Amino acid sequence: SDRTPIAQLLDVAELISRLEAVMGEFSQRGAGLVQPVRSVVPLQKHGGFLGLMPAYLAHEDILCTKMVAFYQREQGSSLPTTQATVLLFDPVSGVVSAVMDGEVITARRTAAVSAISAKLLMPRHAEILCLLGSGHQAVSHYEVFTQAFTFKEVRVWSRSKERAEEFARAAGGPVTVCPSVKEAVEGADVIVTATNASEPLLFGKWVKSGAHVAAVGACRPDWRELDDDLMRDAVVYVDSREGAAAESGDVILSGAEVFAELGEMINGSMPAQRDKTTVFKSLGMGIQDAVSAKLVYDKWKSQQ
Ligand SMILES: NC(=O)C1=CN([C@@H]2O[C@H](COP(=O)(O)OP(=O)(O)OC[C@H]3O[C@@H](n4cnc5c(N)ncnc54)[C@H](O)[C@@H]3O)[C@@H](O)[C@H]2O)C=CC1
Numbered sequence: 001s002d003r004t005p006i007a008q009l010l011d012v013a014e015l016i017s018r019l020e021a022v023m024g025e026f027s028q029r030g031a032g033l034v035q036p037v038r039s040v041v042p043l044q045k046h047g048g049f050l051g052l053m054p055a056y057l058a059h060e061d062i063l064c065t066k067m068v069a070f071y072q073r074e075q076g077s078s079l080p081t082t083q084a085t086v087l088l089f090d091p092v093s094g095v096v097s098a099v100m101d102g103e104v105i106t107a108r109r110t111a112a113v114s115a116i117s118a119k120l121l122m123p124r125h126a127e128i129l130c131l132l133g134s135g136h137q138a139v140s141h142y143e144v145f146t147q148a149f150t151f152k153e154v155r156v157w158s159r160s161k162e163r164a165e166e167f168a169r170a171a172g173g174p175v176t177v178c179p180s181v182k183e184a185v186e187g188a189d190v191i192v193t194a195t196n197a198s199e200p201l202l203f204g205k206w207v208k209s210g211a212h213v214a215a216v217g218a219c220r221p222d223w224r225e226l227d228d229d230l231m232r233d234a235v236v237y238v239d240s241r242e243g244a245a246a247e248s249g250d251v252i253l254s255g256a257e258v259f260a261e262l263g264e265m266i267n268g269s270m271p272a273q274r275d276k277t278t279v280f281k282s283l284g285m286g287i288q289d290a291v292s293a294k295l296v297y298d299k300w301k302s303q304q
């Protein structure tokens with residue numbers, strides 16, 4: 001399908017502001033916001049999962065669900081790893097008001113949430129951004145992070161050197177392709193892990209003290225991107241404590257303590273420990289899709 005209209009309708013600055021508000025509200029656990037932990041149906045035969053992500057935001061009367069299928073593919077497979085559809089409903093009647101392709105929404109809202117974590121947690125004079133992975137999330141994180149912040153250097157590592165070079169060519173500015181994770185992350189102030197890895201690829205011993213890691217992949221309880229040293233030595237923030245306890249292999253298997261939710265920092269109920277090494281473990285939430293879809297829908301309607 002043609003995803004251009006959704007990309008044009010979803011403004012990054014507006015999205016960040018809406019996501020900050022809804023993540024803050026979520027962490028207050030008020031009655032006005034209903035969002036269960038994602039239900040996930042494993043497709044063992046096909047190495048995939050179907051996730052259902054409903055949410056209801058009473059104050060703004062937004063009723064939404066995303067359905068997202070995600071797979072671990074063999075290297076070189078031409079099949080997509082993540083596909084999503086977002087449904088918006090009229091909460092009064094229950095009628096579906098919009099069905100949207102979820103690719104752009106998923107990519108952009110995830111990067112926008114990571115950017116919120118970086119705004120609060122990265123070193124004050126951050127100069128070097130490092131992206132691990134060169135897929136959809138790496139691209140959206142590059143776009144959102146270079147729009148929201150100014151870096152002196154952007155680096156990329158991907159397990160396929162050709163894909164990393166393609167990424168660098170397509171980027172809107174200079175990007176250094178690194179031959180190993182170690183070389184990519186050494187000295188980096190902000191590291192985004194956006195891979196389909198199920199074993200740790202980022203090791204604490206390589207991470208500069210005080211750096212901020214936005215960990216976007218590894219969304220199953222037995223998948224990892226980060227090693228135990230990093231998880232235990234860093235101050236760990238999550239999008240949702242319940243989500244992390246159910247789905248994050250990095251949190252569950254390392255035994256690391258979750259210090260705070262992103263929303264608690266936004267609300268000021270928990271501090272942003274910017275001077276420490278920090279990890280923001282992102283899993284993705286239905287409320288993030290709901291506010292994104294509503295932004296797209298309202299903008300589209302205003303143009304009719
Ligand atoms: N936190 C969140 O809200 C969201 C997280 N995700 C997760 O983000 C990750 C990336 O998603 P996309 O960019 O859409 O996928 P993609 O398929 O477009 O890109 C995946 C990247 O990971 C690399 N990769 C795959 N297996 C690897 C391995 N074993 N070791 C190292 N690199 C490996 C690929 O080469 C590619 O560069 C996935 O784990 C996905 O489930 C996706 C959507 C939302």
Ligand SMILES: O=C([O-])C1=[NH+]CCC1
Pocket residue numbers: 051068070082084106219283284285
């Ligand atoms: O939030 C999301 O859409 C997803 N998180 C992990 C896979 C897809």
